[in-house]
Amino acid sequence: MKHKRRLAVIDTKFPWMMSGFRYWENYYIKQEQPDTLYFAVQPHTDPFPAKVHHLSEFENMVVKHGITDVYCVFLNLALSLLGENVMGNEKVPGSNSLWSIRETIEKYNLQLHTTLYPGGGLDPSTPKEYIERAGRSCKTIFTNINEVSNILSNSIFIPGIINSEFYKMQEKQSQFPIELIFCADNAIRKGFPTLVQAFNQLNDDFYLHIVGNWSKELSTLTNRNFTFHGSLNPLQLRQLYKQCNVVVHKIILR
Known part of the structure; x- marks a missing residue:
């Protein structure tokens, strides 16, 4: 019998409507994949159609709910999940707040997926080796900018159109x-x-x-x-x- 996959979305501060596309992207992920689980370093108070768990609950939820896949947005978050130390790195500015669950990702062989969107450590001066590092270790790379798709030929180009009904x-x-x-x-x-x-x-x-x-x-x-x-x-x-x-x-x- 084929093993059912279960997606977890990881973010820093969520749900936070002012984050724009990150909020609405997850809103639609919830509609398309209702059993998705959400985790945040700092759970926020904006309305969202699912419970958002504190990151400290991640390993317990992996075991309890059979999480198989992890998704995040931005290069600095993806690198943190890969165990890269980006704190204080001027070339990839960001947060190491997700670094703590890297061992859990390795322990349970979770598949990592990300969107490399402008910002979050990705700007015109970012060395391409950081993009290549994400490309080697992520199962799926989504993007909407040529500088990523030119380096990672297997990335999936998706224009950033969200919440047009608003x-x-x-x-x-x-x-x-x-x-x-x-x-x-x-x-x-x-x-x-x-x-x-x-x-x-x-x-x-x-x-x-x-x-x-x-x-x-x-x-x-x-x-x-x-x-x-x-x-x-x-x-x-x-x-x-x-x-x-x-x-x-x-x-x-x-």
Whole structure:
């Protein structure tokens, strides 16, 4: 008889809606695979359709429920599960909070799967040997960026589209100013300098809303037709999206 597989999802702080795609990805994993078990270093209090266990319960749950597969997101978490010491490593910044269960993964021969998504220790300067290390030891690698798929030919390329039901398409009236919103955490990949360069060349027909931790970069904007909102929760952000004509999450020049 074929042995039934059982998936466990491992995260640091979860369920945390502000984590964005990580929250909604797991929401849909729960729908597709209802018997999935969830573990967090720091269980949070946001609503989620399954119990989230503290990481200290992991080995007991492996034995009790027959966990066979482990999934996590981000390079630093995958390396931690592989026993790599990434604490204080400037090349792969992250947390060793998952390192404690590496022996359990080896002891029960659990299969590791991960998504190597930008952030979490993966940026343009990350040496490729760290990506190769994950590729050698993970059963499955999902990604949405070429720098991973170019190094790991067996990785599975999946565009990052999540929770589209949270937003409904609403036709906007043609009127000025045209309102744009740039929403992103402060990171090199987001292209904020390019946004600034472009927006500084626009006239009063355009107005920009900026969401995220960009307060230190605002001085580069000479076009003052903007509002800085700082960080917003999902419901606040949705209301702002409804007001705007164009949404920008990152700018990539090729």
